[in-house]
Amino acid sequence: xxxxxxxxxxxxxxxxxxxxxKTSLDKVVSExxxxxRDKAIQLFxxxxxxxxxxxxxxxxxxVPLFEESYNVDFEHEVFKKNLSEVFNCxxxxxxxxxxxxxxxxxxxxxxLPETLPEGVLIGSFAEFSKSHPELFEKHxxxxxxxxxxxxxxxxxxxxxxxxxxxxxKGVVIExxxxxxxxxxxxxxxxxxxxxxxxxxxxxxxxxxxxEHTLSENKFLLNGVTEAYVDKNAVFDIYNIQNQHxxxxxxxxxxxxxxxxxxxxxxxxxxxxxxxxxxxxIDMDDEHCESHVYGLFISDKNQHVDNFSFIDHAKPxxxxxxxxxxxxxxAATAAFAGKIMVRPDAQKTNAFQRNDNLLxxxxxxxxxxxxxxxxxxxxxxxxxxTVGQLDEKAMFYLRSRGISKEESRILxxxxxxxxxxxxxxxxxxREQIRDLVEHVFRGELNKCHxxxxxxxxxxxxxxxx
Amino acid sequence: xxxxxxxxxxxxxxEILRGINLTVKPGEVHAIMGPNGSGKSTLSSVLAGSEAFxxxxxxxSFYGKNLLxxxxxxxxxxxxxxxxxxxxxxxxxxxxxxMRTAVNEQRKYNNxxxxxxxxxxxxxxxxxxxxxxxxNLTNRSVNEGFSxxxxxxxxxxxxxxxxxxxxxxxxxxxxxxxxxxxxVANGVNKxxxxxxxxxxxxxxxxxxxxxxxxxxxxxxxxRIVMSAGKELAYELEEKGYDWIKKQFED
Ligand SMILES: Nc1ncnc2c1ncn2[C@@H]1O[C@H](COP(=O)(O)OP(=O)(O)O)[C@@H](O)[C@H]1O
Ligand SMILES: [Mg+2]
Numbered sequence: 145x146x147x148x149x150x151x152x153x154x155x156x157x158x159x160x161x162x163x164x165x166k167t168s169l170d171k172v173v174s175e176x177x178x179x180x181r182d183k184a185i186q187l188f189x190x191x192x193x194x195x196x197x198x199x200x201x202x203x204x205x206x207v208p209l210f211e212e213s214y215n216v217d218f219e220h221e222v223f224k225k226n227l228s229e230v231f232n233c234x235x236x237x238x239x240x241x242x243x244x245x246x247x248x249x250x251x252x253x254x255x256l257p258e259t260l261p262e263g264v265l266i267g268s269f270a271e272f273s274k275s276h277p278e279l280f281e282k283h284x285x286x287x288x289x290x291x292x293x294x295x296x297x298x299x300x301x302x303x304x305x306x307x308x309x310x311x312x313k314g315v316v317i318e319x320x321x322x323x324x325x326x327x328x329x330x331x332x333x334x335x336x337x338x339x340x341x342x343x344x345x346x347x348x349x350x351x352x353x354x355e356h357t358l359s360e361n362k363f364l365l366n367g368v369t370e371a372y373v374d375k376n377a378v379f380d381i382y383n384i385q386n387q388h389x390x391x392x393x394x395x396x397x398x399x400x401x402x403x404x405x406x407x408x409x410x411x412x413x414x415x416x417x418x419x420x421x422x423x424x425i426d427m428d429d430e431h432c433e434s435h436v437y438g439l440f441i442s443d444k445n446q447h448v449d450n451f452s453f454i455d456h457a458k459p460x461x462x463x464x465x466x467x468x469x470x471x472x473x474a475a476t477a478a479f480a481g482k483i484m485v486r487p488d489a490q491k492t493n494a495f496q497r498n499d500n501l502l503x504x505x506x507x508x509x510x511x512x513x514x515x516x517x518x519x520x521x522x523x524x525x526x527x528x529t530v531g532q533l534d535e536k537a538m539f540y541l542r543s544r545g546i547s548k549e550e551s552r553i554l555x556x557x558x559x560x561x562x563x564x565x566x567x568x569x570x571x572x573r574e575q576i577r578d579l580v581e582h583v584f585r586g587e588l589n590k591c592h593x594x595x596x597x598x599x600x601x602x603x604x605x606x607x608x
Numbered sequence: 609x610x611x612x613x614x615x616x617x618x619x620x621x622x623e624i625l626r627g628i629n630l631t632v633k634p635g636e637v638h639a640i641m642g643p644n645g646s647g648k649s650t651l652s653s654v655l656a657g658s659e660a661f662x663x664x665x666x667x668x669s670f671y672g673k674n675l676l677x678x679x680x681x682x683x684x685x686x687x688x689x690x691x692x693x694x695x696x697x698x699x700x701x702x703x704x705x706x707m708r709t710a711v712n713e714q715r716k717y718n719n720x721x722x723x724x725x726x727x728x729x730x731x732x733x734x735x736x737x738x739x740x741x742x743x744n745l746t747n748r749s750v751n752e753g754f755s756x757x758x759x760x761x762x763x764x765x766x767x768x769x770x771x772x773x774x775x776x777x778x779x780x781x782x783x784x785x786x787x788x789x790x791x792v793a794n795g796v797n798k799x800x801x802x803x804x805x806x807x808x809x810x811x812x813x814x815x816x817x818x819x820x821x822x823x824x825x826x827x828x829x830x831r832i833v834m835s836a837g838k839e840l841a842y843e844l845e846e847k848g849y850d851w852i853k854k855q856f857e858d
Contacts, residue, residue: 535660540696540750543656544710544766545684545717554709558700558749 154211155192159185161216162301168218172304174273176280184290184300191294203478203510204420204449206295209392214334214364218304220249222329227251230328230358240322240352241266247327248337248367249305263312266321269338272308279310283342287370287398289424292453296396296422299368303338306367311347311377320382320569322352325367327391332362341371343379350380350569355387355395362390369397373405375429380408380568384576386588389417389444396422403429410567412576413440413448414583423452427461438467439563441583442475449478454496456489459519465496468563470556470584471507481526482514489519496526501559503533556584609634609805610675610688610774615666617654624650626830627666632774635802639816639841640809642827643849648809649693651827652776656690657683670774684710685717687773691763691780693809698750703762706750707732707769714770735768739795756783764795771799776807781815793818813845828856 162169162185170178193210194201215222223246231244243266244251250268265272273280290297307323325337343349357363373379379399387393393416399407411421425434440448454463469477479498500509513526533555541551560580567573582588610632617625624647632638640648654661655668657680668675670686678686698706711731712722723731736746741761751759760780767775777796781789796806796819808819816824816838824840825832828849833856834840844852 534696534698536696537698539653539656539658539660539680540692540698541701541706541710542680543684543690543692544706544770545681545714546706546710547681547713548679550709550713551681554701554706555698558698561700 154207155189158210158298159189165216165218169302169304172220172270174277174280176277176284177273177303180285181301184297187290187297188294188301191297194294200293200451200480203480204418204447206394206420209364209418212362212364213332214362215329215331216334217247217249217329218302220305222247222333223249227253227326231324231326240320241317242322242324243267243307245305245307245323245325245337247329247333248325248335248365250307261315261317263310264315264317265308265310267308268305269303269308269340270305272310276310279342280340283370283372284340285370287372287400287424287426288368288396289398293396293422295366295394296368299336299338299366299396302336303368304336306337306339306369308339309341309349309351311343311349313344314346316348317350320350320352320572322354324354324356326356326358327363327365327387328358329361329363330359334364335366337365337367339367339369341369341379341381343371343373343377345375345377347374348378350572351382352572353381353383355383355385355393357387357391360388360390363387364392366394367396369395371397371399371407373399373401373407375403375405377402377405378407379405380410382410382567382572382576383412383421384579385411385413385419386415387417387419388415389446391417393418394420394422396424398424399426399434401425401427401429401432401434404431405429406433406435408435408566408568409437411438411440411450412580413438413442414579414588416442416446416448418447420449421451423450425452425454425463426457427455427463428457430458430460432458433462434464435566436463436465437563437566439469439560439580440467440477441470441560441580442477443472444475445473446475447477448475451480451482453482453484454494456483456485456492456494458488459490459492461489462493463495466563466566467498468560469498469500469509470503470560471500471509472503474504474506476508478510478512479528480512480514483516483524483526485515485517485519485522485524487518490521492519492522492524494522494524498528499559500528500530501533501556502530503556553581553584557581560584610668610670612655612668613666615651615654615668616664617650617661618664619661623664624661624830625654628827628830628832630825630832632805632807634773634805636805636823637800637819637821638805638807639821639824639838640807640827640832641811641824641841641844643853644811646827647830648827649778652690652693652778652809655683655776656680656688681713682717684770684772685714689767689770689772689775691760691767691775691777693778693782695751695754695759695763697752697754699752701750703746703748703750704732707746707766710766711769731769735765738768738798739765740791741765757785757788760784760792761788761795764792768795768799772804774805774807775799776809778809779811780808781810781812789815790818813841816841826852828852831856
């Protein structure tokens with residue numbers, strides 16, 4: 145099935161696609177998931193694809209990106225190969241449980257460890273929506289803000305598959321759960337992955353979500369992940385984005401937190417075409433803590449837009465936010481961080497920072513803190529910096545015999561490291577340190593096989 | 609080994625070095641003294657290859673090679689070392705990584721095999737002892753949060769690691785208490801031999817009690833206005849710089 149741009153209104157392209165595809169969309173998911181579509185497509189239609197007039201999309205006009213033509217894979221038939229034919233993740237020093245999604249679909253040949261603790265569910269969103277309707281009724285589409293962002297509504301309208309993770313009360317999963325989402329198609333493709341994570345009381349899990357593109361086609365991803373983090377639970381999600389220049393990736397995460405829970409999100413955009421990350425944290429109970437981090441490293445014409453909304457709805461919560469950006473060539477980026485401290489939320493602690501390193505005069509960043517504080521007994525701070533490489537430090541390094549290029553790499557890494565150090569899984573932190581160093585050395589494309597560099601068939605692709 | 613002739617340098621069209629002449633031979637210790645703002649640090653950083661200044665006239669050769677043609681890193685690899693008056697803090701770059709990169713890039717330049725991790729750590733341990741530098745310091749980021757004295761010790765530690773032929777020590781004594789001063793001076797003396805040379809820049813004669821110079825030069829308004837033996841340092845200590853200022857006022 146394919147949709148092409150014509151004279152019709154852009155939104156209509158998507159609403160007609162929706163009307164034409166409803167049967168296939170519904171086939172794989174539960175009644176509960178299907179039943180939310182109509183309202184969502186309506187919300188989408190009312191608001192349309194966000195352009196720069198939409199306050200929260202001021203720095204990224206989505207219209208031209210959504211005007212392009214893409215195929216869709218609602219019948220789940222695009223990828224028919226064995227995963228190992230296109231992807232060979234042979235760097236598994238990281239002790240992790242690894243599962244794959246291909247074009248947003250849960251890969252049916254995933255092998256889960258046999259020794260998952262009792263009650264833990266890891267698998268296909270679509271399948272679990274049918275086998276565990278009670279969990280979906282309780283949590284699905286309860287946290288995603290369809291009315292705040294039309295692209296989230298669009299995802300809800302088209303949602304079919306993705307990953308589902310359920311960690312029951314008191315269970316602690318030590319190893320990170322690694323989810324690798326691979327885009328691979330012979331034609332330009334659009335996908336709407338939808339993920340749901342439920343971490344019950346006193347449970348813990350860490351997710352590493354790696355996003356890759358493995359064929360040279362244009363891709364549009366519009367994904368949504370919802371996470372429910374119950375009392376005393378701990379949840380981390382690290383999202384590593386390494387996608388080629390023809391990718392548009394809209395990724396929205398919604399975290400709902402309960403008392404004494406701790407959540408961490410970390411968006412590491414290492415390579416992309418256009419990336420828009422939405423991070424919504426809803427601290428809906430007392431004594432929650434949240435850590436919202438990001439690191440984006442861009443060059444050429446890449447564009448990264450990070451939007452976050454941290455909602456201090458109840459008293460005594462803590463939030464800490466840090467985004468760091470390194471922009472080279474004509475890369476552009478934006479950071480907008482909204483912190484809402486509601487009237488009730490006394491004794492709030494909220495800290496936000498966004499630091500950027502611009503390596504050229506053509507690189508550009510827009511950074512905008514948005515604090516709305518309606519309580520009086522709070523501690524909030526925010527700050528943003530935009531700077532260049534420190535000439536004095538460059539000279540110091542070079543005066544010790546370190547080449548200009550190597551000095552640059554050391555300083556770029558030094559700038560980024562604060563964000564990398566926020567990773568609270570030590571093994572993962574090690575891996576990502578290496579990965580980031582590769583990026584600065586310009587080696588990511590080559591040895592991590594960005595599809596545009598044509599390394600795909602080598603089978604040497606490593607995801608981490 | 610180092611020959612500076614009629615060196616002029618400026619920044620923003622302001623001429624700061626106005627014709628420096630200086631020849632340094634192996635085994636020698638030269639002291640450069642002079643009031644604040646006379647151009648001592650400028651001379652050092654111009655020689656080390658700072659791109660902040662523009663050399664408008666003159667030459668500097670290092671073992672017959674044109675020093676001014678080389679990028680800063682090559683000057684270091686050729687054996688020139690500059691101990692900064694104000695060492696730079698570089699959060700996020702660990703001392704170990706910094707030094708390993710520096711030492712190995714220098715070795716590569718000189719067609720030597722890079723040190724293995726264990727060889728390198730052994731060298732570090734050795735040199736740390738020499739300047740009595742606290743082990744903790746080398747586990748931290750470069751100069752980050754170091755006290756003034758620790759920064760200066762760290763400069764000498766780096767000098768020991770890189771084993772330069774000519775070292776320029778820019779006010780390495782300032783901010784040091786007497787113990788630290790002795791340690792730093794001892795370090796410098798231990799590194800000294802007949803094949804290398806040291807240029808000590810200082811305000812006070814105090815350091816020169818420990819590092820005894822063969823020559824003392826007075827730099828004033830961008831020129832070396834007086835050169836003599838070590839007795840000149842005592843004279844300056846006694847009389848201050850006013851008589852020089854008077855004599856060489858433009
Ligand atoms: N980066 C700079 N920009 C402008 N002027 C400078 C700069 N660095 C040094 N100068 C000027 O050059 C002169 C010499 O400074 P400096 O070499 O630091 O002297 P010294 O080390 O002898 O105290 C001073 O007048 C100082 O103000
Ligand atoms: Mg000085």
